[in-house]
Amino acid sequence: MVRWSILPADWIPNSCIINIYDEDDYIPTHIDHHDFVRSFCIVSFMSRSNTLFENEIDVIGPGEFTGSVEIPLPVGSVLVLKGNGGDITKHCISGVQHRKVSVTFRRMDDNKIPYGFRSDSELEELLPFEL
Template sequence: MERTYSEPRKWIRGKGMITIWCGCCYYFTNDRQGNPPGILRHDQVEQLPLMIKWMIKRMVRWSILAIPNSCIINIYDEEDCIPLHIDHHNLLRLFYMVSFMRKINILFGQEIDVFGPGEFRGSVEILLPVGLVLVLKGNGTDVAKHCIPGV
């Protein structure tokens, strides 16, 4: 479906990761139609893929997580990043992050310095190894800004 897949053109270093939306579509900025940031409730996207559903069922069985109703899959090229942000409040809380291909650093803090495209420094840095599930809740989702520096 149209909003399921997003591949912005690479216009500067660190920008342009591929995003696949499943269950709902969320935009971090105004979209082309002028919709403000948040869940686009009237746009259709694909449902959760079977592999993701299998993984969710396994983590629920292990008491790692509650059943989510959507997921965002980010595919990075070298130096792509997730810019500094606080997730919009109309997204359901608990957030789960899993890295499938390589370990990544995630920065957290109320103040995070931006030095250039994909270059950040924050007060807390967490290394997310491949396959580990990071659960964000409370101040980790509602107060602390976070980002993923260029991979």
Template sequence: MDVQERQTREPPGILRYDEVDPMPYVIKRMVQRLIQWSKLLPDYISNSCIINIYDEGRCIPPHIDHHDFVIPFCTVAFISKNNILFGKEIDIVGHGEFRGSFEIPLPLESVLVLDGNGADLAKRCIPGVRHPGVSVTFRRMMDDKIPRGFRPNSELEELEPYEL
């Protein structure tokens, strides 16, 4: 069965029967640091991530993350500053151009944690970027949605924030 055929047969969300690659070492270290620096809660250990690489003009269209993922989740911005747009409704004005209720900058090396209505109800998008950039979004899959063959990362279990 090819990808397009499978997508028409399976509901949206995490594909339970696809093989899953293990989390690369550098990504595991980022999760460890986010927890140690109290950017993520110790009981929320990310077990998946999305790496977005933006060339000039690229965007992420309006969306709400699938509810197969637990909130909160967080996004870390690299390479350049870009903006994220939020709204109950987001209008598509043109290619990479959107209109919503609220836009905030994601400065270089910033960490944006989305929780509550900002993660669960509000649509969000990344308008067409002016400069190349990279963002890494860390999320946790719901336990009953984890794909076949997924193995938790023992290095990430029982992490605690640094004592200040």
């Protein structure tokens, strides 16, 4: 993602979330916690889905939402959230039609890391990617 200029070379994530969706699974409206530094990115696998963005998203029913901005995420796509898209705009994943996996890469603010947390020593040795 650095080589493709999606992420800056010095941005090294220190956490990730792996979401595995079965048919009709969804993620309700939310704003990601501000303990995580912006930007962060979501990589989509196995099937396409839509991410909906809006300051106020209407819930129609389980996995059904309406809002003004809907971004399709095809297989292999990368969505980068930063600025208002990551800070103040709510987003959600509508109920998926087919099994899907997404991986969200994030970096926790160094000042917010929980007391006593010890990271993996191999991860500590990672260096920024050189182009």
